Amino acid sequence: MNFKMPHTLTLLFYLMVAALLLTWIVPQGSYETELVNGRDIVQPGTFEIADDREFMTPIELFTAVPRAFADAQFIIFFLFIIGGVLAIIRKTGTIDALLGRLLNKLGGRPALLIFLVVFVFAFTSNLMGASAEYIPFVLILAALCRTMRMDTMTAVGMIIAGYGIGYGAAAFNQYTVIVAQDIANIQTYSGWGVRLGLLVPFVMIGAHHVWSYARRVQSDPTVSLTKGTDQESAAVITDYPDLGWKHIIITAAFLTALGIGVWGIATRGWYLNELGAAFLILGVFTAFIGKMDPSIVAKEFVRGAKDLTETALLVGIARGIALIMEEGQILHTIVHAMSVPLEMLGPELAAVGMMLMQTVINFFVSSGSGQAFLTMPLMVPLGDILGVSRQVAVQAFLYGDGFANMIVPTNPVLMGILGMAGVSYNRWFRFCLPLLLKLLAFAAVAIVGMVVFGFS
Numbered sequence: 001m002n003f004k005m006p007h008t009l010t011l012l013f014y015l016m017v018a019a020l021l022l023t024w025i026v027p028q029g030s031y032e033t034e035l036v037n038g039r040d041i042v043q044p045g046t047f048e049i050a051d052d053r054e055f056m057t058p059i060e061l062f063t064a065v066p067r068a069f070a071d072a073q074f075i076i077f078f079l080f081i082i083g084g085v086l087a088i089i090r091k092t093g094t095i096d097a098l099l100g101r102l103l104n105k106l107g108g109r110p111a112l113l114i115f116l117v118v119f120v121f122a123f124t125s126n127l128m129g130a131s132a133e134y135i136p137f138v139l140i141l142a143a144l145c146r147t148m149r150m151d152t153m154t155a156v157g158m159i160i161a162g163y164g165i166g167y168g169a170a171a172f173n174q175y176t177v178i179v180a181q182d183i184a185n186i187q188t189y190s191g192w193g194v195r196l197g198l199l200v201p202f203v204m205i206g207a208h209h210v211w212s213y214a215r216r217v218q219s220d221p222t223v224s225l226t227k228g229t230d231q232e233s234a235a236v237i238t239d240y241p242d243l244g245w246k247h248i249i250i251t252a253a254f255l256t257a258l259g260i261g262v263w264g265i266a267t268r269g270w271y272l273n274e275l276g277a278a279f280l281i282l283g284v285f286t287a288f289i290g291k292m293d294p295s296i297v298a299k300e301f302v303r304g305a306k307d308l309t310e311t312a313l314l315v316g317i318a319r320g321i322a323l324i325m326e327e328g329q330i331l332h333t334i335v336h337a338m339s340v341p342l343e344m345l346g347p348e349l350a351a352v353g354m355m356l357m358q359t360v361i362n363f364f365v366s367s368g369s370g371q372a373f374l375t376m377p378l379m380v381p382l383g384d385i386l387g388v389s390r391q392v393a394v395q396a397f398l399y400g401d402g403f404a405n406m407i408v409p410t411n412p413v414l415m416g417i418l419g420m421a422g423v424s425y426n427r428w429f430r431f432c433l434p435l436l437l438k439l440l441a442f443a444a445v446a447i448v449g450m451v452v453f454g455f456s
Helices: 008-025 058-071 073-091 094-106 110-128 132-147 152-168 177-183 192-219 245-267 272-289 294-306 309-327 331-344 347-361 368-386 390-404 412-421 425-452
Strands: 033-036 039-042
Touching: 008 058, 008 309, 008 425, 058 073, 058 309, 073 094, 073 132, 073 272, 073 294, 073 309, 073 412, 094 110, 094 132, 094 245, 110 132, 110 152, 110 192, 132 152, 132 245, 132 272, 132 412, 152 192, 152 390, 152 412, 152 425, 177 368, 177 390, 192 425, 245 272, 272 294, 309 331, 309 412, 331 347, 331 368, 347 368, 347 390, 347 425, 368 390, 390 425, 412 425
Parallel strands: none
Antiparallel strands: 033 039
8 A cells, every 4th residue: 555645734733743642751851941131041950850740631732733823923924924915016027027037047057046046045044044034935936947947846945955054054143153152151153254164065065956856857857846736737937028117116125125124133123023014015015016906906915815824824733843842841851861872972973963963853942042042051061071162062053953944844934935835845855855964964074073173
């Protein structure tokens, strides 16, 4: 009998059930925490198993779902806004005109397109921690890739590879680098030159992986991992409108809205609320420039938002898995159990083990800053004992957290991108796992070199 992978939503619910079962099996325990700068910091050496086990009931599996949606509300509503605004922009013909121009410029150089997209997204994530900001580019790149005889998986691969590599090889990311170095009590942004220098080879690995796949699809479309999906069966436009001044103004407004949002996130403490507001203003401006009837604008916005309903469900359920782990009091137990074996290894292998540990923990804690607050207070003193510098401990965290972002189904940004592209998680897993292994292998070599040469 042939096994059929379930729908992504079903798979995530199965993982929620598995998380609930683990709360019945894994001993409940916790570290003591101390409130520092408004965040709970784990205190090393304070782990204790709970005296009395409190079992989560099956009913809590279902109550966790609406609470998970509440926790993920910012990204869910941001997705609805993005879907609606992009539908308005699409109605003006701007996206189709841009695709036509890009196809004329890069149609014969898909390898260059792939490298540029991976590099730009990786550098942006490296610099300012961008992630959800890439969601608006999904449909645009997917349409462009299909027109160039590639597929939607190629577009998703470019975006997520850039996002994951940018976080893993981060030099300035305020959500991970600053937080981890602050906990490790080392100078902010110290070691940035080494980290930034290693970004290029990681980008080359990611771009080569995506291009190798895209080239196979161009040669033989039957090998496409998205063959037979709704996205791939969509009609490919061959007659593009000319790029006029209206389209140029709307494109400039789009980039301005995105730039202002990213600037506000990096310098003013903004997040998805403000970024969503920027795109709503963009939608109103687009309707004005396009001289669109208000009723048509409303209908297009609703249609675009409706198209992302499935994506919003995926994001909410993904958050539910981590929520059950946290409330079932097994998260600290898992972290403690994984840290113990590292004490038996030498500094080089221990540093690689730290990275692998961070990779696994990312499944349970998809937030980069949240993972730093949970694990770095444990990894820093452990590294001191094992001869692993604090700079290397930070690097192990960055690689483990960043690269795992590309594949763990509990990452709401990943599930949002996959949902918007119409790519199922199981197909993405088949594409991404080899890339993740390549990146981790190179990262392990880099970490061993950092230990040997005393990166501090």
